[in-house]
Amino acid sequence: MNGPILCDTTLRDGEQSPGVAFTAAEKISIARMLDEIGVPEIEVGTPAMGGEESEAVSGIVSLGLKARVLARNRALISDIDASLGCGVTVIAISLPVSDLQIERKLGRDRSWVLTQLCRSLKYAVRRGLSVCAGAEDASRADQEFLCEFARAAAACGAERIRFCDTVGRLDPEETFKKVSDLVSRVPLPVEIHTHNDFGLAVANALAGIRAGVQVVSTTVLGLGERAGNAALEQIVMSLKHLHGMETKVRTERLRPLCETVAQACGREIPPGQPVVGEAAFTHESGIHADGVLKDPALYEPYRPEETGGVRKIVLGKHSGRRALLHKLKELGLPLESLQVSDLLEKVRCLSLRRKRSLADWELSRLYEETFVLPDAVEPPCRGKV
Ligand SMILES: [Zn+2]
Structure with missing residues (x-):
């Protein structure tokens, strides 16, 4: 079964992650990698920022990628002009739909939002742009107004609506209910864009997919505002193994992609990061290591090679x-x-002392100390642990 279309926003929402800033060259290289692994849509930035950001967007457009390249816009003519100036043909126009954001952030009302939506949409569509209408803070909006917003977007020429759980305040059950309702009531394909404030971004995105969205928004390593977004690599592997859905992503290249993005962020990938963390296919405890040596399926959900990883058995306190x-x-x-x-006993003891698994050279040294030169070197540890 074919999965939803992936719209990766590492280069837009991902870059809004605190402390992350990509150079134009890094953005271009990440865009190329996303395209090469088979991500069909890439949201690459906000041209209205100007400077290096619009240079990066223009640079990515000029690569002639297979992927569709989107640029993010506010519902302003000047933003749309900036996107046109970069040569993009697909844009997202974002407008708040919750009363909280409409009133407190913009100091406006619902009718202003609808007017602004249609005005900007018509302007963009007349200039040949395809437009995704982004419903910011949709998860906290009045559902009736959200549907009205979506119907207005359809009438004014949008190609789809983006349902944003902007502050990550839904759980999967609520997501399913709200998104099913939206999908059944509006004449446009729906995209789901989730945030990870409660650690539920991936689960909520999957719930949205079950509810019938056609597009899912992701970022590499789940980068994004505050606690981030739904991680591309987790969504791809969950769709494949939990939902039986294909995404056409070359999964064996997920790990190099994640490493490149982490490097551009100046961050390490946490060892326990699902799918691509160092620990994701590393086994230490006696029962698990024994199990995977008999049959990896006993303690692994899929083969590590599928994501460009390798299985490791390491020695430590629990070996x-x-x-x-x-x-x-x-x-x-x-x-x-x-x-x-x-x-x-010595392996366990040294691991406890160093509070980590042992490296191969440490095991070799312990071996030598124990069996080759037992009297020449002071043993590293005495007594039982
Ligand atoms: Zn977002």
């Missing part, structure tokens, strides 16, 4: 005999099984 023997064999260090207990 067992089988993992130790496996590791020694990998390193070409022969050992009788009767001798394992001694070395295992």
